[in-house]
Amino acid sequence: MGFVEVEAVKKIFYGEKKEVVALDNLYLTVNEGEFLCIVGPTGCGKTSLLRLIAGLEKPSAGKILIADKMVDGISRDVTLVFQQYSLFPWRNVLNNVAFGLEMKGMQKSERYDYARGLIELMGLTGFENAYPYELSGGMQQRIAIARALAYNSKVLLLDEPFGALDERTRHRLQEQLLEIWEREKKTIIFVTHNIDEAIFLATRVLIMRDRPGRIEKEVKVNLKKPRDRRSREFLQLHIKIREILETILTESGGNNV
């Protein structure tokens, strides 16, 4: 039994005109402490899968278990960082990050100390009193990640968290996330469109296909850390995953980049 178990999950969305089978008969086992990256064409159901695991959606069929418990609504075991950063606009940076700690009933001074540590980790010391509208997109995303880390849940789900960042910032945050993952022994499921990012981070890369969304293949990443993006093994994996993705895109008509 894995830590996260997705069993025969189907998800149908009933739109105004038609129904969309976002996921069909999906099985996935994620072990405790794994860093799983998911790639796949747009619309293949990556976000839907994360929302189901986070308990924000219910499967149309099948079930999801976390630590042997059936997912039924939002749970403290799981935190999801959304594709679009979603901070509370009426709270400053410090109070955004401290939100989850407040929910847990942590004392004010303690939660501010903890939140300040996370803000520092994200390289945003000095912005504690700023409001989200005063920050760039990349800064808002870093605050959203700090806020998610503050919940300290066992499973962290990240939906293209670094998609809007420049390459240098993205690389720095990837390294920080790896450090946190190793130190805190979290189980991470990370969605990205960036193959390089997936290979740099993951213990395993899952490749999904669309119409209906399902798992096409998985590729284990056994490269030692720190991973060298220019090494032969890294580039070989990159080519392998890109080829699988290109085949999927060609088969689905090539109009789904």
Ligand SMILES: Nc1ncnc2c1ncn2[C@@H]1O[C@H](COP(=O)(O)OP(=O)(O)OP(=O)(O)O)[C@@H](O)[C@H]1O
């Ligand atoms: N609430 C909804 N109502 C109707 N259809 C939906 C809803 N959410 C998702 N879908 C549909 O389900 C499919 C999967 O969407 P999803 O957002 O999971 O894809 P994705 O893989 O995350 O795509 P992207 O890479 O663009 O973020 C799409 O066809 C989408 O239109």
Ligand SMILES: [Mg+2]
């Ligand atoms: Mg998505």
